[in-house]
Amino acid sequence: MILNQIIFSKKAHSKGFEEDKNSEKPLRSVLKALSWRVVGTIDTLVVSYFLTGEIALATSIASVDFLTKLVLYFFHERIWNKIKWGK
Template sequence: METRKRSLLKAVIWNAMGLAMMSLVGLIATGSMAVGGAMALINTAIGLTLYIIYERVWAGIRWGRHV
């Protein structure tokens, strides 16, 4: 079973990578670092929250596990 700490760390690392990529995409799409950065921060905040919930739900599902 995943611990909450492990789920959180995985989510933070995954979202840090996503933040970097989304910042670049936002900059390219808008031509503005401020707008691109704001888009990336909003996306990361939403993504991090949903990923943590998703991981915790799956941590409680026994289906497909070998113990």
């Protein structure tokens, strides 16, 4: 699983993180992504239920939204972490 590779890979503990004190470790990005997706998914669930009136459909929409945006946010964070501007 990709999460296991991120958490336990030697790259996560390589000297790259030791040299760059401004860089976040991948695990921090994963936890930030998870916490933000919980907030976002609750919002999606409420909006979906309001628009459809069906809790089962709203839950399905929110579930797919959670997974896809979690992955997108993780990679978004990792890309921004490489950008030196504003640090």
